[in-house]
Amino acid sequence: EQNVNNIKQEYMKLFQFENKLLPFTWIVIRIDGSHFHRFSEVHGFEKPNDEQALKLMNSSAVAVLEEFKDIVFAYGVSDEYSFILKRNTQLYQRRPSEMVSAIVSFFSSTYVMNWKEYFPKKELKFPPNFDGRGVCYPSYEIIRDYLAWRQVDCHINNQYNTCFWMLVKSGKTTKEAQSLLKGTQTQEKNQMLLNLFNIDYKTLPIIFRNGSSVFWDKEMMLTDNGVITKSYKKVVVEHPNIIEDCFWETHPLILQ
Ligand code: ATP
Ligand code: ATP
Ligand code: MG
Ligand code: MG
Ligand code: MG
Ligand code: MG
Numbered sequence: 001e002q003n004v005n006n007i008k009q010e011y012m013k014l015f016q017f018e019n020k021l022l023p024f025t026w027i028v029i030r031i032d033g034s035h036f037h038r039f040s041e042v043h044g045f046e047k048p049n050d051e052q053a054l055k056l057m058n059s060s061a062v063a064v065l066e067e068f069k070d071i072v073f074a075y076g077v078s079d080e081y082s083f084i085l086k087r088n089t090q091l092y093q094r095r096p097s098e099m100v101s102a103i104v105s106f107f108s109s110t111y112v113m114n115w116k117e118y119f120p121k122k123e124l125k126f127p128p129n130f131d132g133r134g135v136c137y138p139s140y141e142i143i144r145d146y147l148a149w150r151q152v153d154c155h156i157n158n159q160y161n162t163c164f165w166m167l168v169k170s171g172k173t174t175k176e177a178q179s180l181l182k183g184t185q186t187q188e189k190n191q192m193l194l195n196l197f198n199i200d201y202k203t204l205p206i207i208f209r210n211g212s213s214v215f216w217d218k219e220m221m222l223t224d225n226g227v228i229t230k231s232y233k234k235v236v237v238e239h240p241n242i243i244e245d246c247f248w249e250t251h252p253l254i255l256q
Contacts, residue, residue, distance in 0.1 A: 021094045024087050025136040026143045026255070031104045033079030034129045040079075042125055048161035049208045056118040057081065058237045060110040061214045065235045067106055073254050075147055075242065077154040077211035079130075081107065084143065084255075096134035104132035140255060148243040154211040159201065162208075163189050166197045210239040213247075215254055 021027055033039060045053050054076075061074045061081050070089040075082045083103060085091060092098035108130050115124045137143040160181060167177035181189070193199040201209075217236040240247040248255065 019096060021096055021099075021134060022136045022138070023094070025138045026087055027085040027089065027094070027096075027099070028082050028135050028137060028143075028146060029085070029100055029103050029132055030080060030082045030135070031107055031130040031132040034131055036079035036128075039128055043119070043122060048158070048165040049205075051205070051207065052118045054207060054212065056111060056114055058212050058214065059114050059118070060107050061212070062235045062237065063110040063114075064103060064107050065214055065216070068103060072215065074214040075150055075211060076214070077150065078157065080150075082147075082150060100132040100134045104130050143255060144248070151211055151241070151243050155209065158204075158208050159186065159189050162199070162201070162204065163192055166193065166199070170197070206239040210241060213238050213240055213242055215251070218253060 040047075040050070040053070043053075057076050057079070061076055061083075064081075064083060065071050065074060068083075068085075068091065070085045070091050071083045072086050073084045085099075092102070108128065111128060111130075112124065115122075137146050163181055163184075164174075164177050167180060168174060172180070180192075184192070190201050193201055214235060214237050217233050242248075
């Protein structure tokens, strides 16, 4: 018979593999809603874009940035959010399982807590869950490429979904809408929106076209003796183009 009092902590810890993310690289924790196609249907999200649902995602991301101070930037679209941690973060000694699980569970519980504020008339029918992963990006160029990749994805999906749902709302079956859109290029989709529905894609709300960027707004303050100090005032949500250089040139401290 085994004497449980003799089980040593060091022995049990031998089985725990200590995985750590590469030092001095940007860590991206990307979370994504599980089965949100169904979740959005059950909760009657507006198609293709429910603005309140996006704002609920954004409010949860703001709470994450306020809680985990090493996060320097976050980008969200649809049911996903990418959180970028500063290069030298020591959060959980850079162990990915703890970093991912802490952030994804904080995001999920905030989403549930804030639900009523964004959907006062809708009951939350079942608890949503999100999955998460942690990936290292070793250079400035590559982390910029990562963010560009997500925003390009936002553009492509939003354009397709806008066309798809306009066709469906105009009476086409989902099959018909799919086959009409199959193989079409960006230009063709824009033409379709303009010709059939009189929609100029460029005029759709920017939150749908660009997704949401969340970061600390650094406020410049001039003190009595003329010295400029920077203070972290509050977390803001904006919808800039993060593919081109302009945003990054005007916010050089985010990815330093
Ligand atoms: P998985 O579990 O593999 O992530 P999923 O059903 O969540 O599957 P995604 O590829 O993550 O699939 O896509 C998310 C889906 O959630 C979208 O296709 C869309 O149907 C729905 N969705 C998410 N956010 C919104 C929103 N703001 N408005 C309308 N629909 C949304
Ligand atoms: P960490 O973030 O490192 O996990 P922690 O404060 O959560 O720090 P734990 O070692 O996980 O520390 O211990 C959990 C603590 O939570 C306990 O020490 C106890 O104070 C408190 N706690 C948890 N569950 C209960 C409970 N059911 N009743 C009373 N106290 C509890
Ligand atoms: Mg997934
Ligand atoms: Mg999903
Ligand atoms: Mg998704
Ligand atoms: Mg604990």
